[in-house]
Amino acid sequence: MFRQKDTIPTRVGFGEGLKTLGKKYNNIIALGADITKSVNLNTFAEQFPQRFFSFGISEQNIVGVAAGLALGGKIPFFSTYGVFAAIRTTDQIRISVCYNNLPVKIGGAHAGISVGADGATHQALEDIAIMRVLPNMTILSPCDATQTKLATIASVEQVKGPVYIRFGREAVPDFTPNNLNFIVGKGQELIQGNDVTIISTGHLTWEAIIAAEKLKHQKINARVINIHTIKPIDKNIIIKAAKETNAIVTAEEHQIIGGLGSAVAEITSKNFPVPIEFIGMNDKFGESGTPNQLLTKYKMKSKNIITAVKQVLKRKNTFAKK
Amino acid sequence: MQDINKLKTIAKNIRKDVLTSIAEAGSGHTGGSLGLADVFTSLYFDILNHKPNNPNWEDRDRLILSIGHVAPVLYASLANAGYFNKDELLTLRKLGSRLQGHPGKNHGLPGIELSAGSLGQGLSVSVGLALSAKIDNKSWKVYTILGDGELQEGSVWEAAMSAAHHKLNNIIALIDRNNLQIDGPTNKVMTIEPLYDKWKSFGWNVLKCNGNNILEIINTYKQAQKEKTKPTVIIAKTVMGKGVPDIENNYEWHGKAPTKNQLKLFIKNLY
Numbered sequence: 397m398f399r400q401k402d403t404i405p406t407r408v409g410f411g412e413g414l415k416t417l418g419k420k421y422n423n424i425i426a427l428g429a430d431i432t433k434s435v436n437l438n439t440f441a442e443q444f445p446q447r448f449f450s451f452g453i454s455e456q457n458i459v460g461v462a463a464g465l466a467l468g469g470k471i472p473f474f475s476t477y478g479v480f481a482a483i484r485t486t487d488q489i490r491i492s493v494c495y496n497n498l499p500v501k502i503g504g505a506h507a508g509i510s511v512g513a514d515g516a517t518h519q520a521l522e523d524i525a526i527m528r529v530l531p532n533m534t535i536l537s538p539c540d541a542t543q544t545k546l547a548t549i550a551s552v553e554q555v556k557g558p559v560y561i562r563f564g565r566e567a568v569p570d571f572t573p574n575n576l577n578f579i580v581g582k583g584q585e586l587i588q589g590n591d592v593t594i595i596s597t598g599h600l601t602w603e604a605i606i607a608a609e610k611l612k613h614q615k616i617n618a619r620v621i622n623i624h625t626i627k628p629i630d631k632n633i634i635i636k637a638a639k640e641t642n643a644i645v646t647a648e649e650h651q652i653i654g655g656l657g658s659a660v661a662e663i664t665s666k667n668f669p670v671p672i673e674f675i676g677m678n679d680k681f682g683e684s685g686t687p688n689q690l691l692t693k694y695k696m697k698s699k700n701i702i703t704a705v706k707q708v709l710k711r712k713n714t715f716a717k718k
Numbered sequence: 719m720q721d722i723n724k725l726k727t728i729a730k731n732i733r734k735d736v737l738t739s740i741a742e743a744g745s746g747h748t749g750g751s752l753g754l755a756d757v758f759t760s761l762y763f764d765i766l767n768h769k770p771n772n773p774n775w776e777d778r779d780r781l782i783l784s785i786g787h788v789a790p791v792l793y794a795s796l797a798n799a800g801y802f803n804k805d806e807l808l809t810l811r812k813l814g815s816r817l818q819g820h821p822g823k824n825h826g827l828p829g830i831e832l833s834a835g836s837l838g839q840g841l842s843v844s845v846g847l848a849l850s851a852k853i854d855n856k857s858w859k860v861y862t863i864l865g866d867g868e869l870q871e872g873s874v875w876e877a878a879m880s881a882a883h884h885k886l887n888n889i890i891a892l893i894d895r896n897n898l899q900i901d902g903p904t905n906k907v908m909t910i911e912p913l914y915d916k917w918k919s920f921g922w923n924v925l926k927c928n929g930n931n932i933l934e935i936i937n938t939y940k941q942a943q944k945e946k947t948k949p950t951v952i953i954a955k956t957v958m959g960k961g962v963p964d965i966e967n968n969y970e971w972h973g974k975a976p977t978k979n980q981l982k983l984f985i986k987n988l989y
Contacts, residue, residue: 451880452879456872456873457845457877459842460839460843460846461846463832463842463843465846465850467843468847468851488839488842490836491836492832492842495822495823496823496832
């Protein structure tokens with residue numbers, strides 16, 4: 397089983413990954429959007445001042461600048477809060493980055509409702525949905541700080557085109573071992589089980605693990621799959637889970653519409669339809685509060701995953717009788 | 719510099735190709751493409767340091783067309799410069815063509831630096847390219863073509879601010895100032911003046927020229943190349959539909975294609 401090593405914000409993993417890349421490749425460039433410290437670009441900026449450029453609060457411009465740098469043979473990173481990185485800039489990402497298919501790497505920080513007190517304006521809950529519809533885009537949504545570092549490095553070493561890397565603000569359990577391979581496009585079966593599959597991404601993978609451990613005591617063996625690459629998604633691991641467990645619960649800190657759950661449903665409905673329950677934001681804006689209060693209020697905790705598992709198991713039985 | 723009469727002949731040929739390809743396509747942006755023929759002739763046949771037989775040559779100057787809708791003048795210029803066979807111009811806007819309605823970099827046409835069509839993005843990309851050249855200590859320059867209506871997009875001004883901040887004197891942008899956009903005269907649709915003062919206050923070196931006078935365009939570009947610290951913008955006064963008296967300065971020709979009969983007439987009247 398996975399054990400918590402520490403409590404670290406995933407954004408720290410992003411900063412670490414970028415620093416590693418900076419040392420290894422001299423064409424890595426970082427672009428600052430005023431909140432460099434908050435999104436952990438500052439360590440790169442301090443270590444490689446010649447390769448860091450400040451552009452202020454102008455996200456639309458920064459995306460175009462990144463595209464231009466990529467045309468010039470560079471691998472540019474830019475990062476700001478996901479709400480701005482993915483949403484304010486959507487048209488620039490669509491045309492200047494994705495249509496040109498350029499290696500621009502976008503760090504979507506402060507993702508999910510766990511941003512907390514800043515409230516709805518700063519809680520990116522739609523970024524996966526928006527990035528997912530763009531051709532050529534790869535979306536990485538790592539589950540802890542260790543994995544975020546690996547994802548950041550993989551965004552350069554394993555992907556030639558544009559990448560959106562999603563990570564959060566709050567300190568969260570760091571539990572994946574350093575030697576857990578990160579392969580873009582490959583889901584990870586973290587816990588084995590054949591009664592039901594919990595497919596999760598980002599912070600909620602830890603909640604999925606806790607839920608699976610509690611379910612075990614109730615004689616329900618839940619498989620837990622961590623999807624760190626939302627696009628291109630690992631179809632095989634999802635179809636296999638559908639066939640072997642016949643019931644799925646998805647969990648994400650994102651709108652249910654258009655997110656991981658939708659991606660999973662697109663695959664199962666075509667290949668092997670099974671009942672699915674969705675944990676996520678139910679077509680609402682967030683609000684201020686502590687991360688824990690918000691995750692509880694909007695039903696994204698392990699206990700909500702457990703309830704969803706029981707619900708989907710009921711449907712599984714009815715489904716089987718038909 | 720090339721013989722001016724030769725350049726004028728090239729500009730006329732480009733106009734003819736623009737009209738023919740748009741007429742064949744049955745749709746496309748005739749007005750702006752004709753208006754910019756002299757600017758494109760000046761660039762591809764005098765100003766730009768480029769190699770049509772080696773389009774990805776690392777040290778080439780970059781032509782960034784921000785107003786993707788005038789693609790026909792870009793395609794006609796590239797074909798006349800020898801990037802590809804002129805016959806291909808007749809495939810404009812057709813299924814499977816390398817000549818997309820708005821330029822698509824990954825459709826295989828040599829000489830296309832950037833996919834563009836959504837206004838207000840080209841100057842930002844130019845800033846990134848120019849920054850890239852500075853990082854590498856390269857002397858190539860970025861030549862950007864902006865529309866006047868396009869300046870209503872706020873992102874252009876974000877880009878303008880950043881080009882001056884990073885002292886990108888290797889950007890030379892040109893504004894196609896034909897005073898017209900789809901809904902009518904720019905000053906009626908949305909005021910963009912005082913352009914000269916605006917760009918000055920954003921920290922740019924601002925030059926003006928008659929954008930339909932090849933000699934003047936070339937001299938203005940040469941003056942811009944000498945700038946040491948600031949990005950340069952050239953406000954080039956052009957006539958939409960220039961060269962075809964029947965449609966000059968008529969904004970209805972922004973996005974209209976000539977019919978086969980009109981094509982014959984326009985080519986006959988072309989000057």
